[in-house]
Amino acid sequence: MGMNLMAAPDTREDVDLNQSVVPDRPWQTVVWNDPVNLMSYVVRVLEQYFGYPREVATRLMLSVHHDGHAVVAEGPREQMELHAQAMHDYGLWATIRKAPQ
Template identity: 70%
Template structure:
């Protein structure tokens, strides 16, 4: 009996840690790659997101020097659309939930 009671607690605990928090936004992250030129990455950020040149270049330099940059934050569905758009431009992008 004790074993049966313990199992749901373990499952519930694991499920809770893995669940998405509705309070935390999602992020689109663009990662560095060996293919795309820095000027092209900045161009994509300006063209797709409409960023000013200085902001696009700051993000591009973060990708280049830090290996990645958060380019957008918001609802998961929108971040998925942004990541797909980055893929369409040939960039490597993922989404993740913002850290707590």
């Protein structure tokens, strides 16, 4: 189980160094602002689906309203895809993305 300290460095230009340093970077579910849904409805969805307390759901909704979007969940990609689909089922616009470093 010894390491070869003389191994040649990987000089391929397509290597994403950030990817190899942080392989388990989580994913995020992002809810985006839309012209259709009422603010009270977005709060209710966040409370019902994610179980957030009203204060948290309201803060997230205000981020959506003022900043155009809010990260509503973070974790494994498969779970974030399920969350985004659930948001679509509620009529909200949601996407997933890798969490920034």
